[in-house]
Amino acid sequence: MDISEVAKRSGVPASTLRYYEEKGLIHSVGRQGMRRVFAADILERLALIALGRAAGLSLDEIAPMLGDSDGPDIDRTLLENKADELERSIQKLKKMRDGLRHAAVCSAPSHMDCPKFRRLLGLAASGAIHSDDAAGVVKKQRRNLKKKSSKK
Amino acid sequence: MDISEVAKRSGVPASTLRYYEEKGLIHSVGRQGMRRVFAADILERLALIALGRAAGLSLDEIAPMLGDSDGPDIDRTLLENKADELERSIQKLKKMRDGLRHAAVCSAPSHMDCPKFRRLLGLAASGAIHSDDAAGVVKKQRRNLKKKSSKK
DNA sequence: CTATTACTTCAAGTCGACTTTAAGTCAAGG
DNA sequence: CCTTGACTTAAAGTCGACTTGAAGTAATAG
Numbered sequence: 001m002d003i004s005e006v007a008k009r010s011g012v013p014a015s016t017l018r019y020y021e022e023k024g025l026i027h028s029v030g031r032q033g034m035r036r037v038f039a040a041d042i043l044e045r046l047a048l049i050a051l052g053r054a055a056g057l058s059l060d061e062i063a064p065m066l067g068d069s070d071g072p073d074i075d076r077t078l079l080e081n082k083a084d085e086l087e088r089s090i091q092k093l094k095k096m097r098d099g100l101r102h103a104a105v106c107s108a109p110s111h112m113d114c115p116k117f118r119r120l121l122g123l124a125a126s127g128a129i130h131s132d133d134a135a136g137v138v139k140k141q142r143r144n145l146k147k148k149s150s151k152k
Numbered sequence: 153m154d155i156s157e158v159a160k161r162s163g164v165p166a167s168t169l170r171y172y173e174e175k176g177l178i179h180s181v182g183r184q185g186m187r188r189v190f191a192a193d194i195l196e197r198l199a200l201i202a203l204g205r206a207a208g209l210s211l212d213e214i215a216p217m218l219g220d221s222d223g224p225d226i227d228r229t230l231l232e233n234k235a236d237e238l239e240r241s242i243q244k245l246k247k248m249r250d251g252l253r254h255a256a257v258c259s260a261p262s263h264m265d266c267p268k269f270r271r272l273l274g275l276a277a278s279g280a281i282h283s284d285d286a287a288g289v290v291k292k293q294r295r296n297l298k299k300k301s302s303k304k
Numbered sequence: 305c306t307a308t309t310a311c312t313t314c315a316a317g318t319c320g321a322c323t324t325t326a327a328g329t330c331a332a333g334g
Numbered sequence: 335c336c337t338t339g340a341c342t343t344a345a346a347g348t349c350g351a352c353t354t355g356a357a358g359t360a361a362t363a364g
Contacts, residue, residue, distance in 0.1 A: 002310090013352085033312095033359085033361060034312055046277065053276075054276045060350095079252045080252070083256065090242055090245050093238050093241060096206055097242065100232070100238065101235045104232045125162070167323055186330065210320075305364100307363090308362090309361090309363095313356100314357095315354100317355090323348075324345100331338105332337105334338105
């Protein structure tokens with residue numbers, strides 16, 4: 001497969017594939033002239049990378065998990081840690097969600113008069129809701145939208 | 153209050169306060185010499201900003217919600233949308249969490265032999281689990297750690 | 305054989321929310 | 335009055351994961 005074929009099948013842009021190769025996350029099996037040729041199993045590897053990303057791993061964290069030879073070499077402890085991390089994030093996001101829903105329907109004349117809202121405010125201020133959690137979630141969605149709409 | 157007092161009370165670094173002022177999110181009530189003086193209600197305003205950030209709003213989205221005069225001016229529809237967004241994120245993260253937990257304990261010789269794992273892989277590859285969701289959550293945690301440890 | 309198109313590399317740009325640095329100002333304590 | 339330390343500004347740097355642009359090469363359709 002050439003790079004555009006991989007891009008088509010995987011949904012990963014060619015530029016990203018080159019970037020991944022540069023970072024050592026993927027490898028081409030050789031070249032036809034100057035062009036990269038990829039093996040079929042590259043798709044599985046890309047799925048594995050996508051999974052790692054979805055689990056909140058950085059590319060540098062993912063790299064060592066992709067076994068160089070055959071199957072992936074996954075650290076089970078790391079997986080558990082990530083799962084726990086996700087669990088904590090979920091709990092925080094739930095609090096935010098409930099707080100937002102209440103604020104949206106709260107009948108207090110001003111949100112500042114609503115005790116629930118003030119409690120939520122206190123949580124955010126004290127960092128009990130770690131402000132980064134949701135921010136990251138949403139920011140990227142915006143980026144994706146932008147990407148899609150600017151596809152000339 | 154001078155800027156360091158606000159920083160101390162709110163936990164927001166002085167540099168960030170100046171940045172927020174530059175962006176129009178906060179205002180000082182005047183100067184003593186060259187130094188900013190803040191009113192007491194700045195703390196409430198900062199809490200509001202923290203809340204917005206926690207809900208996944210960008211600074212530019214937050215700005216219009218902080219009423220210029222007295223109470224905040226919050227768009228209830230926006231809040232509902234954000235709550236829905238969080239809800240979707242929560243569902244995705246739950247899938248990830250469960251998938252990771254299984255992968256961590258799966259007895260298949262290689263993860264590639266485990267049907268559940270392959271299903272998870274498929275989800276990630278197809279983008280059903282929007283890869284950015286968890287990534288954002290975690291990345292920032294790393295940043296926070298870095299910040300704390302490099303605090304000379 | 306040649307034009308087209310798709311690839312190639314390398315360097316630089318992007319995004320958001322800050323932080324850092326350099327150079328300068330000044331309020332307050334001794 | 336003078337030092338000192340906390341403030342000031344403006345500009346540049348940071349972080350991660352890519353994307354974009356410029357300039358060049360070559361596989362392939364005609």
